Amino acid sequence: MGFESARGRGSAEQAAQEVAAALQDNGHQAVFAGGCVRDRMLGLDAEDFDIATSATPEEVQAIFPKARGVGEFFGVMLIYNRGWPIQVATFRTEGPYSDHRRPDHVSAATIEEDAARRDFTMNGMYWDPVAEQLLDFHGGEGDLAEGVIRAIGDPAARLEEDHLRMLRCVRFAARFSFRIADETERAITAHRSGLEGISRERIGEEIRRMLLHDNRATAAKLLEQLGLAEAVLGKSVTGWAGTPHLEVLTGAMTRAHYATVLSAWAMDRGEEESPSELAMAWRERLMLSNDDRDGLVEVLEIAVQLQSDWADLGMAGQKRLASQEWFEASVLLLGVDQPELAQQVDQRVESLRPSGLAPPRLLGGMDLMEAGFPPGPSFSEILEAVYDAQLEGRIHSEAEALDLAKEIWQKTGSGN
Numbered sequence: 001m002g003f004e005s006a007r008g009r010g011s012a013e014q015a016a017q018e019v020a021a022a023l024q025d026n027g028h029q030a031v032f033a034g035g036c037v038r039d040r041m042l043g044l045d046a047e048d049f050d051i052a053t054s055a056t057p058e059e060v061q062a063i064f065p066k067a068r069g070v071g072e073f074f075g076v077m078l079i080y081n082r083g084w085p086i087q088v089a090t091f092r093t094e095g096p097y098s099d100h101r102r103p104d105h106v107s108a109a110t111i112e113e114d115a116a117r118r119d120f121t122m123n124g125m126y127w128d129p130v131a132e133q134l135l136d137f138h139g140g141e142g143d144l145a146e147g148v149i150r151a152i153g154d155p156a157a158r159l160e161e162d163h164l165r166m167l168r169c170v171r172f173a174a175r176f177s178f179r180i181a182d183e184t185e186r187a188i189t190a191h192r193s194g195l196e197g198i199s200r201e202r203i204g205e206e207i208r209r210m211l212l213h214d215n216r217a218t219a220a221k222l223l224e225q226l227g228l229a230e231a232v233l234g235k236s237v238t239g240w241a242g243t244p245h246l247e248v249l250t251g252a253m254t255r256a257h258y259a260t261v262l263s264a265w266a267m268d269r270g271e272e273e274s275p276s277e278l279a280m281a282w283r284e285r286l287m288l289s290n291d292d293r294d295g296l297v298e299v300l301e302i303a304v305q306l307q308s309d310w311a312d313l314g315m316a317g318q319k320r321l322a323s324q325e326w327f328e329a330s331v332l333l334l335g336v337d338q339p340e341l342a343q344q345v346d347q348r349v350e351s352l353r354p355s356g357l358a359p360p361r362l363l364g365g366m367d368l369m370e371a372g373f374p375p376g377p378s379f380s381e382i383l384e385a386v387y388d389a390q391l392e393g394r395i396h397s398e399a400e401a402l403d404l405a406k407e408i409w410q411k412t413g414s415g416n
Contacts, residue, residue, distance in 0.1 A: 259295025
């Protein structure tokens, strides 16, 4: 394991190395810090290269006149080099965390003091890209080698500073398939109620990041085992038996699939509220978007409908249901508990697919008006009945659709 084995892989690293070198040439200490060091030590491609330095923001500005402050409170400057954004932060210590999120004040510090205020040992390492030297004050390299997430210093103190670190710990443990150190785990269970004071936006972002990762099932298990799921969602579950629904969702998933993941989590937790009630509650707890909320409702409602009356829907009803956006996700999750029913649904849909699950309508409202039908409340009912006939293959042309509309119009008394 070593950082140097992964050097020189991309322009982002080169850009950051040039910034660090310029700072060092002007008499300042400047090193890579945080996640980029950790990821490269693990042989992963780093997403961002952040620099920690002894230079003050004013001194950074003097060397890089186009630099701009992006976190003045924390002494963070943003420098663009080779088109890459590089964040440069002054070494700092941090005062008390009255709101358990942001320090009341920050002060310039040594690199050792800067390392001591970070969250976990694996995130508290530094790499000097000029001297090609690892600076590790808290055993981060050893913990990486052993696969351990360990808080720096006193775990309780680190969590008191920012209770969101409990969720970050779970996300890291799941992402890297690491275990959480015993003392850090005990601190998490003791401080889990502190999440109530954290903004729902921050909590929602952490949950989304861990559940979209391909190790989402591991994350969910840790959330339950540590009592964090109850703290996040506001309720416990009885008889929790694992994560079979999350486990069928393999690989990393995109933001567009978040509703599917949430539905799987809800099924694994055995949530008993109606889909709409559950979605409204989770929207508040996790700050879900409207699309996420609506998708969660639809996945769960379709799953319920498949179990209750799929066979009784008829061809038109089955096609309408199968053409809904979240249908495939519902069938996939249904297959965990009722594999035979899910297989029957899949086979039936494949048999319906050649004739079109959602073909363009043969008849629309303008067609009815042009044919002399006076607008009225029966319009939508007639159009839906005609479309059902189209889905069932009883009509095949606009002329046939119009004839059926006239027939329905007469039978319902709308034409009298």
